[in-house]
Amino acid sequence: MKILVVIKQVPERDAPVRIDPSGKAIDDSDLQYAMNEPDAYALEEALQLKEKSAAANDEVIVLSAGPERVGTTLRDALAKGADRGIHILSDGLGSLDALGVATLLAAAIKQESPDLILTGLQSEDLGLGQTGVIVAELLGLPHATLILHVEKIKTGPNGTTIEAKRELEEGWFQTIELPTPAVLTIQSGGTKLRYATLMGIKRARIKEVKQISAADLAPTSTPVVLLQHIGLPKKQKSTQMLTGTPKEAAAVLVEKLRTEAHVL
Amino acid sequence: MLPFHATFAEPQHFSVAEKLLFAALALTSAWAFWRRFRIVLHKILHAKKDPGFHLFPIGKRIRDFVWEVLFQAKVIRERPLAGFAHAFVFWAFCVFALVTLNHCAAAFGIPFLNPAAPIGRFYFYCAAVFAAACAIGIVGLFVRRFLLRPRWLGEKLSWESGLIALLIFILMATYLASFVATTGPSIRSLWWLHTLALLVFLSIIPHTKHLHLLLSPFTVFLSRGSFSQIPPLSGDEDFGLVAGADLTQLVSLQAYSCVECGRCTEHCPAANTGKLLNPKEIVLGLRAYLNDLGPASDQPLLGKYNAQQAVFQCTTCGACEFQCPVGIEHLPILIGLRRGAVNTGAWENDHGAKLFLALERGSNSLGISPAERDKFIERQRLPLFDGTQEYCLWLGCMGGYDPKGREIVADFARIMNYLGTSYGVLRKEKCTGDPVRRLGNDLLFQQFAESNLQSLAQNKVKKIITICPHCVRTIQEDWKEYGTPPEVEHHSEFLARFADKLPRTVGRDFSPGIERVVSTGALAPEVRSSSAPSPTVQEKIVFHDPCYLGRYRNVYEEPRTIAALSGKLVEAPRHHDRSFCCGAGGGLAFLGEESGDRVSHVRAAELVATGAHTIATACPFCNSMFRDALASTSEPAPQLLDIAQLAARGLQGE
Numbered sequence: 001m002k003i004l005v006v007i008k009q010v011p012e013r014d015a016p017v018r019i020d021p022s023g024k025a026i027d028d029s030d031l032q033y034a035m036n037e038p039d040a041y042a043l044e045e046a047l048q049l050k051e052k053s054a055a056a057n058d059e060v061i062v063l064s065a066g067p068e069r070v071g072t073t074l075r076d077a078l079a080k081g082a083d084r085g086i087h088i089l090s091d092g093l094g095s096l097d098a099l100g101v102a103t104l105l106a107a108a109i110k111q112e113s114p115d116l117i118l119t120g121l122q123s124e125d126l127g128l129g130q131t132g133v134i135v136a137e138l139l140g141l142p143h144a145t146l147i148l149h150v151e152k153i154k155t156g157p158n159g160t161t162i163e164a165k166r167e168l169e170e171g172w173f174q175t176i177e178l179p180t181p182a183v184l185t186i187q188s189g190g191t192k193l194r195y196a197t198l199m200g201i202k203r204a205r206i207k208e209v210k211q212i213s214a215a216d217l218a219p220t221s222t223p224v225v226l227l228q229h230i231g232l233p234k235k236q237k238s239t240q241m242l243t244g245t246p247k248e249a250a251a252v253l254v255e256k257l258r259t260e261a262h263v264l
Numbered sequence: 265m266l267p268f269h270a271t272f273a274e275p276q277h278f279s280v281a282e283k284l285l286f287a288a289l290a291l292t293s294a295w296a297f298w299r300r301f302r303i304v305l306h307k308i309l310h311a312k313k314d315p316g317f318h319l320f321p322i323g324k325r326i327r328d329f330v331w332e333v334l335f336q337a338k339v340i341r342e343r344p345l346a347g348f349a350h351a352f353v354f355w356a357f358c359v360f361a362l363v364t365l366n367h368c369a370a371a372f373g374i375p376f377l378n379p380a381a382p383i384g385r386f387y388f389y390c391a392a393v394f395a396a397a398c399a400i401g402i403v404g405l406f407v408r409r410f411l412l413r414p415r416w417l418g419e420k421l422s423w424e425s426g427l428i429a430l431l432i433f434i435l436m437a438t439y440l441a442s443f444v445a446t447t448g449p450s451i452r453s454l455w456w457l458h459t460l461a462l463l464v465f466l467s468i469i470p471h472t473k474h475l476h477l478l479l480s481p482f483t484v485f486l487s488r489g490s491f492s493q494i495p496p497l498s499g500d501e502d503f504g505l506v507a508g509a510d511l512t513q514l515v516s517l518q519a520y521s522c523v524e525c526g527r528c529t530e531h532c533p534a535a536n537t538g539k540l541l542n543p544k545e546i547v548l549g550l551r552a553y554l555n556d557l558g559p560a561s562d563q564p565l566l567g568k569y570n571a572q573q574a575v576f577q578c579t580t581c582g583a584c585e586f587q588c589p590v591g592i593e594h595l596p597i598l599i600g601l602r603r604g605a606v607n608t609g610a611w612e613n614d615h616g617a618k619l620f621l622a623l624e625r626g627s628n629s630l631g632i633s634p635a636e637r638d639k640f641i642e643r644q645r646l647p648l649f650d651g652t653q654e655y656c657l658w659l660g661c662m663g664g665y666d667p668k669g670r671e672i673v674a675d676f677a678r679i680m681n682y683l684g685t686s687y688g689v690l691r692k693e694k695c696t697g698d699p700v701r702r703l704g705n706d707l708l709f710q711q712f713a714e715s716n717l718q719s720l721a722q723n724k725v726k727k728i729i730t731i732c733p734h735c736v737r738t739i740q741e742d743w744k745e746y747g748t749p750p751e752v753e754h755h756s757e758f759l760a761r762f763a764d765k766l767p768r769t770v771g772r773d774f775s776p777g778i779e780r781v782v783s784t785g786a787l788a789p790e791v792r793s794s795s796a797p798s799p800t801v802q803e804k805i806v807f808h809d810p811c812y813l814g815r816y817r818n819v820y821e822e823p824r825t826i827a828a829l830s831g832k833l834v835e836a837p838r839h840h841d842r843s844f845c846c847g848a849g850g851g852l853a854f855l856g857e858e859s860g861d862r863v864s865h866v867r868a869a870e871l872v873a874t875g876a877h878t879i880a881t882a883c884p885f886c887n888s889m890f891r892d893a894l895a896s897t898s899e900p901a902p903q904l905l906d907i908a909q910l911a912a913r914g915l916q917g918e
């Protein structure tokens with residue numbers, strides 16, 4: 001089975017985030033970067049599938065897009081056990097929207113024709129939760145989100161199907177059957193992550209990381225979602241207790257949402 | 265009593281047949297000896313060379329050799345009675361070297377010691393004194409091992425030890441009997457009996473733990489050079505002690521030197537609390553591996569011969585290595601085995617992985633946001649280090665993020681302010697890497713050591729003070745592998761230098777403090793006196809020696825100097841270099857529940873039993889472990905304070 005994991009390099013979780021004076025970007029001068037944690041879980045799922053599988057020629061490929069520094073995160077993925085990496089070199093990802101990024105990723109994935117594509121549910125910095133879904137759509141593949149594990153892999157006359165366990169709310173789970181190839185977006189916390197080892201890092205040095213320029217993959221698209229402004233939320237605390245019957249309170253609430261909070 | 269005119273009697277003449285017989289027996293014995301010894305020597309010499317081993321400076325090696333081997337200092341100090349008995353056996357052997365040579369030379373008609381001449385006579389008498397002491401000693405040791413049966417010698421009776429004891433006794437007895445033998449046949453029989461015992465003894469040495477007779481002087485001399493000296497990894501394929509091929513010459517020599525005395529196990533916190541780990545068995549496991557598979561094997565060291573679980577129960581307290589009389593260095597072995605498991609990913613442990621992942625992504629071992637440390641610095645108004653101050657106050661993970669650790673830092677800062685010390689704290693700190701170093705994760709340790717060394721150089725840090733002995737050790741010793749660390753000292757060393765400037769509150773009436781404790785009906789009933797109105801009670805303080813300050817750094821008196829400013833010092837039964845670990849070291853504070861009794865509870869109970877009103881610590885980890893242990897008992901507990909907190913109490917008014 002050929003499993004491709006899409007990972008994103010994001011600022012470290014505890015990084016002090018400062019907004020660029022333009023108000024349109026995060027100031028990245030002092031930032032340390034790390035692998036997006038949901039993507040780390042996706043990678044872990046892929047590695048576990050490879051380890052559990054009986055087949056000898058399973059491959060786990062990691063794919064990421066971004067500037068030169070993304071190479072470190074790809075090497076970390078290789079150190080944890082991925083077989084090879086693909087790096088879409090681009091310095092201008094910040095100006096793209098989710099569709100733009102997904103277009104680049106989909107173009108690179110198409111060249112590989114993997115059986116299964118895993119990626120994290122959302123990123124820790126923007127948290128859009130869209131990239132994986134859009135990639136599936138662009139590739140014309142079925143997808144499932146909020147996945148904890150691939151529970152079963154069934155090979156039949158019509159090809160391979162998988163059963164994935166999906167996390168819902170309130171402790172409920174759902175099992176979804178999909179044909180392959182398919183895209184799954186992985187939820188954090190479903191398994192125990194492995195730690196990077198010295199042996200892994202040393203072996204990673206000889207593993208291949210292929211670099212592709214973004215321009216070679218797809219022409220730059222115009223964003224359909226425009227980022228207007230990044231700002232810190234204004235600290236403001238005001239509590240109003242609404243009394244009366246549920247029906248009365250609801251009516252008052254709607255009125256306030258319309259006239260005071262201006263969200264309706 | 266020997267008659268004054270008695271001399272050592274030996275046969276004057278040996279027949280040709282006797283000479284041939286003796287030669288044949290001697291050669292047979294030598295062949296039997298060499299046959300086995302050759303194999304052991306081969307295994308040791310063909311093991312991997314030790315990276316980073318330096319014979320020079322040789323002064324310390326010679327001093328240790330003289331003190332530990334010739335004077336038998338460690339043998340005697342740790343177990344005085346049995347130790348002296350053994351020392352006399354050893355000294356007798358040394359003295360007997362010439363006697364034995366003379367004994368064999370006599371067979372060929374060329375004895376060189378004349379029992380009638382003054383020098384010869386004097387020598388034989390001296391040897392007789394030692395022989396008597398040795399004979400008494402060996403009988404005593406035999407009784408101890410076979411009749412008294414101390415736990416640390418193991419469950420199984422060692423028949424080879426019994427045989428050796430018998431042979432030694434025969435050697436000494438035949439020698440002494442030769443002073444009173446008068447008839448020709450009896451003299452000759454004694455000579456032959458002595459010879460047989462000697463030749464049998466020689467041939468079985470390499471088959472038993474008595475190999476230490478030959479090896480341990482070398483083992484002591486060829487130590488790694490300092491306590492808990494962790495060797496560097498050599499090359500891209502070295503991940504620690506994974507398989508036989510990773511066992512080095514020193515490790516092999518040490519494995520073959522073990523005398524199975526069990527002193528290491530006797531003081532091991534894990535072995536004492538019902539855990540699988542037994543330091544003696546770790547060493548013997550390696551010896552068994554070498555015997556069965558040799559040093560070139562690729563079979564894993566952990567599995568059949570030693571359990572991975574046991575290796576990860578070690579707190580790296582060092583009690584084992586510290587007192588091994590034959591110079592075995594347990595810590596590099598245990599940490600080497602851990603490296604082999606962690607650097608290859610073979611160690612699967614939820615808490616361990618959590619610690620490693622926290623440090624892969626973040627800056628501290630507790631997994632807390634660095635913003636919290638910034639807030640602490642701001643709240644405490646600690647000065648920031650800007651390169652101009654004399655000292656950099658290193659908070660460490662505990663000092664920066666743990667509530668109790670922060671209290672210690674705050675009090676120490678108050679004292680430094682009072683003393684007018686020039687200091688500052690770094691804006692950003694990363695973990696020194698101590699827990700991952702002791703757990704064997706060289707990937708993370710290298711990252712943290714290099715990053716910290718770079719940051720300290722950039723910030724122009726020359727001198728560091730810290731409240732945590734683990735930070736001190738890691739900065740001073742372990743970082744050396746990756747650069748030159750700045751000077752670092754523990755806050756007890758700093759405070760001790762200024763002890764005369766600190767307020768003395770000793771002698772002050774501690775009764776108000778007592779009331780708080782006694783009112784619940786427990787502590788110190790003797791202070792309640794119905795006659796005197798309010799008797800002055802002096803606070804009794806028991807100081808717990810942290811492993812990383814005591815055994816690792818040889819700092820015992822400085823913290824006591826500070827504690828003595830506040831109250832009357834009492835000692836726990838196990839104190840100074842015998843101090844019993846709190847259980848947090850070796851990264852174990854970060855791992856999950858332990859099996860068996862809890863090390864921290866055992867030690868806390870020992871400290872409470874001294875009747876002290878206050879337990880004084882000098883390590884935030886010890887403090888944390890005892891806080892937990894004391895809280896879990898229903899007894900009213902003594903106060904638990906760091907020495908900085910004790911000293912700061914006197915600054916109340918400042």
